[in-house]
Amino acid sequence: xxxxxxFGFSLLGLSVxxxxxxxxxxxxxxxxxxxxxxxxxxxMDADLELMSRRVFRILVITELFSGVxxxxxxxxxxxxxxxxxxLATDVLFYPILISLTSIIIRIPSIAVFWYTWGRISPRTHxxxxxxxxxxxxxxxxxxxxxxxxxxxxxxxxxxLEGMKEEARLAVFLNPTYPPLILHTIAGAMLVGSxxxxxYFATKNNMNVKYSRYGILIGLPFVVLQGFxxxxxxxxxxxxxxxxxxxxxxxxxxxxxxxxxxxxKVLVIAVILFMMHMGYRGMKRESNMTPSYVAHLGTLGVVxxxxxxxxxxxxxxxxxxxxxxxxxxxxxxxxxxxxxxxxIVYVILGSLMVLTGVFLLIFYYALNKRYLPEIPx
Amino acid sequence: MGPSDNLAKIIPVTYLGIYLxxxxxxxxxxxxxxxxxxxxxxxxxxxxxxxxxxKTLTSILVVNFAAGAATGTLVxxxxxxxxxxxxxxxxxxxxxxxxxxxxxxxxxxxxxxxFIITLGRLKPFTSLTFMAIYFVFAVFSGVVITSVNxxxxxxxxTADLARTFYPFLPTYGPLLVSEESYINxxxxxxxxxxxxxxxxxxxxxxxxxxxFLNDPFVAIFNEYNLASVLHNVTAAIIIGMSIIxxxxxxxxxxxxxxxxxxxxxxxxxILVALLIVQPIVFGDFMGKMVxxxxxxxxxxxxxxxESKKDPLLGFLAFNDPDALLVGFNDLAKRCDEVSGFKIKDxxxxxxxxxxxxxxxxxxxxELCRRDLxxxxxxxxxxxxxxxxxxxxxxxxxxGSVGLFLTFYNFGPFSKILRKILGLLGQKISVALxxxxxxSGSILxxxxxxxxxxxxxxxxxxxxxxxxxxxxxxVPIDAVIITMFTITFLAIGLASASAMYLIATRPQRLDEMxxxxxxxx
Numbered sequence: 048x049x050x051x052x053x054f055g056f057s058l059l060g061l062s063v064x065x066x067x068x069x070x071x072x073x074x075x076x077x078x079x080x081x082x083x084x085x086x087x088x089x090x091m092d093a094d095l096e097l098m099s100r101r102v103f104r105i106l107v108i109t110e111l112f113s114g115v116x117x118x119x120x121x122x123x124x125x126x127x128x129x130x131x132x133x134l135a136t137d138v139l140f141y142p143i144l145i146s147l148t149s150i151i152i153r154i155p156s157i158a159v160f161w162y163t164w165g166r167i168s169p170r171t172h173x174x175x176x177x178x179x180x181x182x183x184x185x186x187x188x189x190x191x192x193x194x195x196x197x198x199x200x201x202x203x204x205x206x207l208e209g210m211k212e213e214a215r216l217a218v219f220l221n222p223t224y225p226p227l228i229l230h231t232i233a234g235a236m237l238v239g240s241x242x243x244x245x246y247f248a249t250k251n252n253m254n255v256k257y258s259r260y261g262i263l264i265g266l267p268f269v270v271l272q273g274f275x276x277x278x279x280x281x282x283x284x285x286x287x288x289x290x291x292x293x294x295x296x297x298x299x300x301x302x303x304x305x306x307x308x309x310x311k312v313l314v315i316a317v318i319l320f321m322m323h324m325g326y327r328g329m330k331r332e333s334n335m336t337p338s339y340v341a342h343l344g345t346l347g348v349v350x351x352x353x354x355x356x357x358x359x360x361x362x363x364x365x366x367x368x369x370x371x372x373x374x375x376x377x378x379x380x381x382x383x384x385x386x387x388x389x390i391v392y393v394i395l396g397s398l399m400v401l402t403g404v405f406l407l408i409f410y411y412a413l414n415k416r417y418l419p420e421i422p423x
Numbered sequence: 424m425g426p427s428d429n430l431a432k433i434i435p436v437t438y439l440g441i442y443l444x445x446x447x448x449x450x451x452x453x454x455x456x457x458x459x460x461x462x463x464x465x466x467x468x469x470x471x472x473x474x475x476x477x478k479t480l481t482s483i484l485v486v487n488f489a490a491g492a493a494t495g496t497l498v499x500x501x502x503x504x505x506x507x508x509x510x511x512x513x514x515x516x517x518x519x520x521x522x523x524x525x526x527x528x529x530x531x532x533x534x535x536x537x538f539i540i541t542l543g544r545l546k547p548f549t550s551l552t553f554m555a556i557y558f559v560f561a562v563f564s565g566v567v568i569t570s571v572n573x574x575x576x577x578x579x580x581t582a583d584l585a586r587t588f589y590p591f592l593p594t595y596g597p598l599l600v601s602e603e604s605y606i607n608x609x610x611x612x613x614x615x616x617x618x619x620x621x622x623x624x625x626x627x628x629x630x631x632x633x634x635f636l637n638d639p640f641v642a643i644f645n646e647y648n649l650a651s652v653l654h655n656v657t658a659a660i661i662i663g664m665s666i667i668x669x670x671x672x673x674x675x676x677x678x679x680x681x682x683x684x685x686x687x688x689x690x691x692x693i694l695v696a697l698l699i700v701q702p703i704v705f706g707d708f709m710g711k712m713v714x715x716x717x718x719x720x721x722x723x724x725x726x727x728x729e730s731k732k733d734p735l736l737g738f739l740a741f742n743d744p745d746a747l748l749v750g751f752n753d754l755a756k757r758c759d760e761v762s763g764f765k766i767k768d769x770x771x772x773x774x775x776x777x778x779x780x781x782x783x784x785x786x787x788x789e790l791c792r793r794d795l796x797x798x799x800x801x802x803x804x805x806x807x808x809x810x811x812x813x814x815x816x817x818x819x820x821x822g823s824v825g826l827f828l829t830f831y832n833f834g835p836f837s838k839i840l841r842k843i844l845g846l847l848g849q850k851i852s853v854a855l856x857x858x859x860x861x862s863g864s865i866l867x868x869x870x871x872x873x874x875x876x877x878x879x880x881x882x883x884x885x886x887x888x889x890x891x892x893x894x895x896x897v898p899i900d901a902v903i904i905t906m907f908t909i910t911f912l913a914i915g916l917a918s919a920s921a922m923y924l925i926a927t928r929p930q931r932l933d934e935m936x937x938x939x940x941x942x943x
Contacts (some may be wrong), residue, residue: 111532114492118499118528122513122521125503129514133624136507140897147500148910151493158489162482166928215897377468378626382637394522399528399922402902408536411672 048364051386052376055127058395060360062120065402067355068348071111074183075239076106077157079264081176088169098257099176102243103161108409110157113400114150119398127386131366131379135193138206138214142192149185156182187231194358195224196369199286204369210269223286226279227358233271234354236346240265241318244325245344248336251414258336262322262343269319287368293361301373304361311353318346429894432540432904433505438876439908442869443915444498445659449868452565452656452661454484455558459551460690466547474543476686480667480885481539482925488535490918497911508619508893511608512884516574520567521868527564531557565656570642572651575884576875577716578647580638581605585886586794587769589791590747591718591757592886596646599638605887606770608632612888614779618896619888650712653705653914657697658868664694665819668826672857672925676850684853688830694860695827698820701745706816707739713878714740717885719798727805728799733756758795762788797881805878808870815866822859829856848853 048056080103087095124132135144156179164173187204196203202218205211245263247254283291296305325340365373458480501507513521532559542550578585580599585592587606609673611622611631640650668687675683714721720820721727725736727750734744767783813826829838829844844852879885881891 071786108536111489111492112529114496115525115529115532118496119525121499121503122525125510125513126518126522127514129510130624130626130629132619133502133507133510136504136510137620137624137895140895143500143504144903147497147504148906150500151497151910151914154493155486155918155921158486159917161501162486162925166924211896212898242474262500381514381518382629382634383511383632384518384634384639387639388524389518390519394526397526398529399532401526405529405536406531406534408540412536412540419749420888 048375049377052380054388055123055380055386056376058391059107059120059123059128060356061316062116062123063359064352066113066120067117068351069109071114071235071238071351072348073106073110073113074235075237076102076109076242077183077239078180078236079239079243080106081160081173081180081262083260084176085173088173094256098254098260100164101252101254101257102246104413105242105246107157107161108412110154113403116153117150126290127214127381128366128376128379129381134203134206134379135196138202138211139192139196139218140215142189142218144189146186146189149182149189152182153179153186157242161241168274184232188228188233191231192218192221192224195221195227198227198283198290198358198362198394199223200367200369203367214369220410223279223282226275226282230272230275230279233268233275234351237268237272238344240268241322241347242344244322245347246413247340248338248340248343249414253336255317255329255334255336258340259326262326262329262340265322266326269315269322272315288371289365289368289373290362293363294357299363302361304357307353307357311350311357312393314346314350314353317348318343321346368369427891429897429899430503432899432901434890436904436911437501437505438873438909440494440498440501443874443911444491444494445868445872446662446915447487447494447918448565449659449662450487450658450666451484451491451663452558452561453661453665453667454480454487455554455561456693457664457667457690458554459558460483460693461686462547462551463553464689466551472685473689476690477542479926481542482850483922485535485539486918486921488531490914492912493914503893505522505899506883507622507894507895508883508888511619511623512571512575516580516639519573519639520557520642524564524567527560527567530560530939531564534560540827544695562656566652567643567656569652570645570648572875573648574642575646576651576879577645577647577712578884578887579647579908580636580641581887588787589758589794589886590760591754591791591795592714593718595716596641599641601634602638602923604633604635608635608709608768608935610766610778610782612892613785617892618894619892631703647712647716650705650708651942654701656710657701657705658864658871659833660695660699661819662699662868664690664697665861667695669857670890672853673903674926676854679850684830687826687853691823691827691830695823698816698823698864700862702816702820706880711740711742717879718749719751719795720805720874722749722754723798723805723875723878723926724809726802726903727751728802729940751802753797754795755792758788758791760788762786764788794881801877805874809874812867812870815863815870817863819860819867821864822863825856826853829853 080099083095083102084099086092087099121132124135156175158176160172160179163175195201196218201221202214205214205217210217240261242261244258244265246252247258247261280291280294283294287300293300293302293304294308296303296308321339321343323341327336328335328337329340362368362373364375366376366379367374394416458477461473461477461480464470503513536720538550538557541553573579577595579596581595582598583594584598584600584602584605585595588609605878608619608622611628612619622632668691671683671686674680677689702755706786721740722852725748727748730750730753732745733748733750736748737746738744739746740746758767764787765783766785766787769787770783825840825844828840831837847855881889883890
């Protein structure tokens with residue numbers, strides 16, 4: 048990889064990582080908020096409704112920022128990797144359409160869900176919540192096809208052989224997709240539950256019951272993660288041997304990600320242990336949340352970053368893996384102009400500063416309760 | 424299924440998406456000015472009425488911002504998905520504007536959040552400052568996005584290259600693109616399947632196009648851009664403010680709520696000022712740019728089948744009452760000048776393997792005439808709607824001046840107007856004038872955008888690439904179009920309903936919920 052190639056590859060990777068963190072939090076907490084809202088209506092349980100509103104605050108603040116980083120990714124793709132984007136919008140036309148439709152429904156439904164609370168019937172409101180939750184899942188359901196295709200080109204290979212029409216539908220048959228999407232969905236739900244458990248274990252938002260709910264929701268998803276992760280790994284062994292070897296750190300690696308993979312397994316083990324201990328602790332003492340539960344959210348984010356880095360970065364130095372070979376980023380890079388790097392640095396710096404300011408607001412809004420769950 | 428099938432299906436839903444996004448972004452741009460006026464008055468008078476209005480408008484702004492972000496995402500993705508040829512624009516002239524827009528977008532979100540969580544907790548002046556910065560980011564976003572659209576209207580930096588095929592076109596600034604690359608792409612599209620998306624996804628063809636752009640900032644410093652920015656951004660602000668005006672007028676008429684009039688009074692001077700400046704300064708500037716750089720569009724909107732002299736139009740378009748207004752007949756004569764010239768006569772045959780060799784026999788004059796006729800076919804429509812647009816602008820201005828003179832005392836003008844309107848009664852007067860402002864401004868702006876887009880037909884990049892070359896090669900099913908149309912309309916309706924609910928219905932949360940929250 049030359050310097051510019053590495054820069055483009057890293058920049059895209061960075062934006063994917065930041066986007067994935069925010070997006071997983073919003074998807075997971077979105078489901079928890081929507082389902083607790085629904086149950087509060089069915090059971091006439093105001094306590095669950097309050098939980099729904101409070102969890103929703105985590106979602107509402109992170110959602111727009113996840114969208115922003117999604118847009119940043121698109122701009123990077125269009126600006127630095129236009130050939131890849133042109134290929135994706137053609138061969139992966141339908142999966143992208145699924146994501147696109149979901150995004151259009153998702154963003155307004157979040158705002159509508161929040162602002163119609165208490166203004167419309169609980170039944171209609173619950174339906175809006177479920178629309179919001181389902182549309183959130185639609186986004187990765189579509190976009191993960193892109194990741195499946197760059198890991199193990201199934202449709203793209205057909206397109207390159209001249210069967211473009213067939214390829215546009217064959218994309219749905221990519222064998223690495225089912226375990227990948229299951230892994231993604233379980234991961235999002237797990238991160239959402241860990242954030243919930245964590246949030247209600249912090250000093251200003253302490254609520255033992257809600258924190259316990261968070262852990263309870265997360266437990267089945269840890270198990271599902273283990274299953275989906277193993278399935279995905281096995282599918283890589285067959286369909287994407289380079290990535291598999293890189294992850295395992297065995298025989299002819301192009302990038303040894305073995306130690307990072309071990310770190311991921313350890314983080315998951317720690318999460319599982321803390322969930323177990325935390326749940327037991329809260330059961331024994333119903334008015335106390337063990338302090339370490341507050342760190343579950345951070346650990347969830349760490350797990351997420353490592354997982355996504357392994358899935359995307361461990362393919363280095365290739366961008367698209369084709370069996371025992373791969374295409375480096377240079378094949379897809381912008382040749383139409385010299386990328387004005389100074390302006391890219393300035394923009395990247397500004398975005399980082401603004402993201403920092405955003406995180407500060409995020410902290411104040413949640414921990415100092417500047418964003419009230421109940422209007423005054 | 425060919426490009427024209429896709430065009431017929433995709434264009435309507437693209438327009439729907441753009442207009443929906445435009446509606447939301449207009450509110451996002453108009454609301455900050457109203458909020459700034461209200462915060463100023465709240466700080467001065469300490470009247471709770473203004474604070475309540477600020478809170479309501481802020482909630483509306485948030486829902487609207489979310490809807491705007493969703494439709495904006497759709498328009499952006501729609502651009503690369505339904506019109507993948509634009510990826511070429513995004514990766515060249517659009518790169519700098521779009522990356523700058525990211526800062527604007529993130530800045531808007533950060534400032535909006537800051538404003539929301541600190542409203543009522545910090546001094547009004549601080550809130551006003553946050554809202555003002557938010558407005559600056561919103562305007563900046565409009566500026567950079569408009570610059571890309573402006574480049575597609577007037578491809579600045581291509582100097583005389585477009586004149587190779589269309590001799591009636593003017594020079595577009597200094598040469599800031601590679602002549603070889605420009606011609607290569609044009610020829611590749613003429614000789615291949617005709618879809619830009621198929622060319623720019625093939626690495627070997629991409630290499631044949633080669634380096635295109637020498638100045639990444641060309642879209643920003645396009646001469647046509649300044650006029651476009653001033654005209655478009657002001658139009659968006661006007662529409663946003665007109666919608667808020669109509670909302671409060673409706674509240675007054677329906678509920679007899681005198682407080683609504685106080686809110687209108689707070690921002691009507693800003694709206695009047697914008698409606699005066701828009702046609703007289705910015706509209707005039709825009710018109711002059713169109714006359715100078717888009718001869719086919721100018722001929723179409725003015726219905727110039729034949730060249731003629733018109734002192735008023737000559738003065739407005741070129742500052743010269745004696746100027747000859749060039750019509751389609753003279754534009755066609757320019758095409759005749761290159762009639763009989765083949766591509767091979769003007770462009771040396773290259774060794775590009777992807778080019779169809781029969782292409783070199785293409786008659787340039789014929790190509791020129793064919794595209795000119797396609798533009799001319801739009802003339803009756805463009806000419807008619809353009810003057811409806813002017814009428815809309817006048818109606819909006821008249822309505823806003825009427826409201827201004829009703830609310831503020833301007834000597835005999837106010838007296839006369841109040842006497843006339845007195846015959847109708849205040850409620851009807853406010854309703855009529857507000858409807859005039861809202862419908863007039865919406866009409867003028869929507870038609871204005873329509874003229875801007877259709878006026879450059881048959882090209883997407885004026886004088887360079889056609890619409891059918893930019894569109895997706897994927898055959899689009901009617902089911903997809905229907906699904907998208909329904910989704911668009913549903914989102915628009917849901918967002919508008921939510922904004923209406925926020926404005927009209929107080930939030931009533933369960934008492935138990937309230938108690939639980941306080942016990943925490």
